[in-house]
Amino acid sequence: QVRLVESGGGVVQPGGSLRLSCEASGFSFSSYGMHWVRQAPGKGLERVAFIQYEGRYENYADFVKGRFTISRDDSKNTLYLQMNSLTTEDTAVYYCAKDCGLGGMRDHWGQGTLVTVSS
Amino acid sequence: DIVVTQSPDSLAVSLGERAAISCRSSRSLLYSSNNKNYLAWYQQKPGQPPKLLIYWASTRESGVPERFSGSGSGTDFTLTISSLQAEDVAIYYCQQYYTSLRTFGQGTKVEIK
Secondary structure (H helix, E strand, C coil), X not given: CCEEEEECCEEEXXXXXXXXXXXXXXXXXXXXXXXXEEECCCCXXXXXXXXXXXXXXXXXXXXXXXXXXXXXXCCCCEEXXXXXXXXXXXXXXXXXXXXXXXXXXXXXXXXXXXXXXXX | CCCEEXXXXXXXXXXXXXXXXXXXXXXXXXEXXXXXXXXXXXXXXXXXXXXXXXXXXXXXCCCXXXXXXXXXXCCEEEEEECCCCHHHXXXXXXXXXXXXXXXXXXXXXXXXX
């Protein structure tokens, strides 16, 4: 079955950088788009970024403002999120999700990794 | 982006009573190629990731109790809990997955009256 395991979260100072990873298994990773979604403490869910299968297309939420980069390594079945110029407002649990695909039924989510931006 | 709006923000219902949450989309979520609505409902309890309850607006995920049901089409959708149980206390989110720019409702907190 689909399994997504995020890693790379932790505590970082404002202005710092962090790279999140999401290791995928149980499906043909290269055939699906992938998402990053985040949830700040006590807040709702918001999309961060999307990358199409084979990396053909990317899009980002406005608040990313060129600070984050989504990428993938299909040879390693792994999705990444490079986060630079972090602020305290980026503190959140970051989830990766497998896109449902064209005509597909549903997305699948990982368990999330916590990023804390604090001095 | 498609805007998804939930109502109410919070809901207090007696045990065994019915709870209903509304979700409205700024664009139709009906995909003409398969006649499916790309709207999902999630349940989230404290400290846990969101759990999928309903996909395609009305299809219950495997293992989800029958008291949870989804309805609606196009731009207006409803999640109904037919008989609220104590374990249903949670925040519920709707999500459109019609476009790659996934968007979510703001969440509805369901509590026991």
